Amino acid sequence: MKGIILFLYLLGCPLLLSAQQETHVIMGDEQTSKYFPLLKDKRIAIFSNHTGMIGDKHILDVLLEKKFDVVAIFSPEHGFRGDADAGEHVSSMVDPKTGVPILSLYDGQSSRPSEVSMRMFDVLIVDIQDVGLRFYTYYISMCRLMDACAEYGRKMIILDRPNPNGFYVDGPLLDMKYKSNVGWLPIPVVHGMTLGELAGMINGEGWLPNGRVCDIEVITCLNYTHRTKYRLPVAPSPNLPNMKSVYLYPSICFFEGTVVSLGRGTSLPFQVYGHPAMKGYDYSFTPHSVPGAKNPPLLGKMCYGVNLSHLSERQIWRNGIDLSYLIDAYRNLNMDDKFFTSYFELLIGTDYVRKMIEADKSAEVIKAAWQDDVAKFKKQRKPYLLYEE
Numbered sequence: 001m002k003g004i005i006l007f008l009y010l011l012g013c014p015l016l017l018s019a020q021q022e023t024h025v026i027m028g029d030e031q032t033s034k035y036f037p038l039l040k041d042k043r044i045a046i047f048s049n050h051t052g053m054i055g056d057k058h059i060l061d062v063l064l065e066k067k068f069d070v071v072a073i074f075s076p077e078h079g080f081r082g083d084a085d086a087g088e089h090v091s092s093m094v095d096p097k098t099g100v101p102i103l104s105l106y107d108g109q110s111s112r113p114s115e116v117s118m119r120m121f122d123v124l125i126v127d128i129q130d131v132g133l134r135f136y137t138y139y140i141s142m143c144r145l146m147d148a149c150a151e152y153g154r155k156m157i158i159l160d161r162p163n164p165n166g167f168y169v170d171g172p173l174l175d176m177k178y179k180s181n182v183g184w185l186p187i188p189v190v191h192g193m194t195l196g197e198l199a200g201m202i203n204g205e206g207w208l209p210n211g212r213v214c215d216i217e218v219i220t221c222l223n224y225t226h227r228t229k230y231r232l233p234v235a236p237s238p239n240l241p242n243m244k245s246v247y248l249y250p251s252i253c254f255f256e257g258t259v260v261s262l263g264r265g266t267s268l269p270f271q272v273y274g275h276p277a278m279k280g281y282d283y284s285f286t287p288h289s290v291p292g293a294k295n296p297p298l299l300g301k302m303c304y305g306v307n308l309s310h311l312s313e314r315q316i317w318r319n320g321i322d323l324s325y326l327i328d329a330y331r332n333l334n335m336d337d338k339f340f341t342s343y344f345e346l347l348i349g350t351d352y353v354r355k356m357i358e359a360d361k362s363a364e365v366i367k368a369a370w371q372d373d374v375a376k377f378k379k380q381r382k383p384y385l386l387y388e389e
Contacts, residue, residue, distance in 0.1 A: 025230055028159035028196070028219035029054050029127045035157055035219050036066070038123065045072040045121035047145055049080050051129035051161075051234045059127045059159070064098060071120050073102045074113065076128065076141040105141045112144045118152040126158040126195065129236045131246055132165035134174060134189050135182040135253060135347050138236075139198055143184055146202060150212035158218045160196035160386070162230035164246050168192055169378055170320040171250070172370040174349035182346050188370070188377050189321060189349065190250050194386065196220060201384040218386065225388040229317075238292025239269035244309055247316040251325060252308075257344025260329045261287055261303050265296030273325060274305020278332050283307045305329070323353075323363040330357055 028035075029052070044063065046052070052059040063070050073080060073095065080095070080102050093102050103117050124145060130138045149156050171189025185207055191198065196218035203213050224230070235241050240249060245268075252270045255262040263272040265287030272285055281304045287296040306325065330339050340354055348354070356366045 023223055025162055025224045025228065026222040027054070027161055028221055029059055029161075031219055031222070032062075035125075035159065035217075036068075038155075038157060038217070039063070039068050039125075042069065042122040043120065044068055044070045045074060045117075045124045046070060047074040047076070047124060047126045047142065048128050049076055051232075051236055052127040053234060059125070060095075060098060060100065063125075064100075070098075070100055072117060073100055074117075074124075074141070074145060075102050075104050076106060076138050105144065113148050115152070118148050118154060121154065123155045123157060124149055126156060126199075127161075128195070129161050129232060129234065130163060130195050131232075131236055131240065131249065132163035132191060132193070133250055133253070134171070134185070134187055134191060134349065136249075137181065139195060140181065140184040142195060142199065143202060143207075146199060146214040146216070147208045147212060150208055150214040153215075155215045155217070156199070158196045158199055158216060160194050160218055160220050162221055162224050162228060163192065163194050164230050164232055164243070165190055165250065166192050166194065166226050167229065167317070168320055169374050170367075170370075171374075172348065172350045172353065173373040173377060175351070178345050178349050178351075180346045182343075183349050188374060191377070191381070192226060193381060193384070194221070197381070197384050197386050200386070201381055204384055205380075220386050226385070227389075229313075239264055241269065243313065244311070244316070245270040247313060248308055248311075250320070251322045254323070254326050254344065254347055255329070257341050257347045258326070258329070258339055259333070259335070259341070260305070260339075261285075261296070261298045263287070264293040265290055265299060268307065268309050269293070271309040272305060272307045273329060274303030275329065275333060276301050276303055278304045278329065280332070281305050321367065323357070323366055327357055327363055 046060060048059055054062050060070060060073065095102050103113065126142060128138055130136060146156060169188055169190055169192040173188055174183045174186050176186055199216050202208060231243055232246065240246050249270050252262050252273065255273050260273050260275045263269045263285065266272065266285050274285060283306060284302055284304050286302050287299050289295060289299060333339055344354060345351055353366060
């Protein structure tokens with residue numbers, strides 16, 4: 001009997017292995033046969049950062065090895081190397097390894113590429129890992145590049161990547177009176193789309209200025225659906241070091257618009273929250289100056305609060321956007337409106353959430369208030385989805 005069981009097990013192993021291989025997600029940039037022909041005899045610019053990896057090589061190095069004419073790199077928030085602080089101005093420079101100019105879209109002067117930079121190239125490759133949140137700025141840089149490409153007649157090729165938060169949609173739609181550098185489009189906080197899908201929606205919904213439409217081509221991922229729980233092989237930015245932080249980000253980022261620390265300057269950014277005046281908590285942490293968080297909120301101050309890093313990933317997925325953490329800190333500090341800063345509305349994208357929190361509404365009641373937004377957006381986005389829901 002044991003021999004039969006062993007035989008059946010061994011017989012099944014190749015099938016199991018085959019199934020695992022079939023479900024391995026293949027990035028757009030790995031499918032070089034689909035986009036290399038589009039680059040022949042073209043001057044190429046790249047919008048990327050440290051996440052633009054093809055296996056163990058960066059897209060820039062791969063293109064240069066194949067003798068393509070890469071003339072410029074556009075870099076987003078956190079810089080081309082991905083190590084600058086959130087919102088930190090990053091100067092343009094020349095990449096010391098390759099000699100290719102790096103043109104920063106976060107240099108504090110202009111977030112839109114100049115005419116000179118747009119006339120340097122014929123085709124723009126987008127290869128960057130987004131995390132699927134309205135306040136995560138990589139898609140905003142892509143929007144601005146789409147607009148510039150449309151204006152100057154340049155083609156954009158998006159080498160698509162999975163959205164690690166692409167398995168759900170949650171949060172209110174952005175009220176465009178709160179449009180800012182942390183909210184650019186009338187989409188929910190969690191939009192559940194890849195950059196390739198979002199670019200198609202930007203064109204299709206006429207969201208570029210003056211009716212412009214960008215010439216885009218998307219190299220889609222293989223073996224990916226909107227049910228895939230894709231795990232990032234590279235941290236997308238300094239303060240999202242692991243998947244717990246990526247999954248908690250939609251809920252914890254709102255503390256950026258309050259007096260409370262969300263753990264920047266600690267080993268658990270976006271996985272804890274606290275404040276020196278919070279009472280009744282055993283957990284404490286002290287933000288320090290560290291790479292990627294040189295001057296974090298409440299620097300050097302002992303903060304008391306909550307450590308969420310023990311939560312299971314499944315529990316975080318089940319909760320989606322969870323305002324109970326925010327409400328807990330608000331009630332504990334008892335500061336009324338002084339708890340919030342004006343940045344809060346830019347993050348949440350509407351004015352009713354602060355009012356409901358101050359009116360002592362529960363997280364469940366507030367979440368119910370934006371369910372019509374979610375349903376409306378899911379219907380609106382459906383024609384632009386490139387992957388099965």
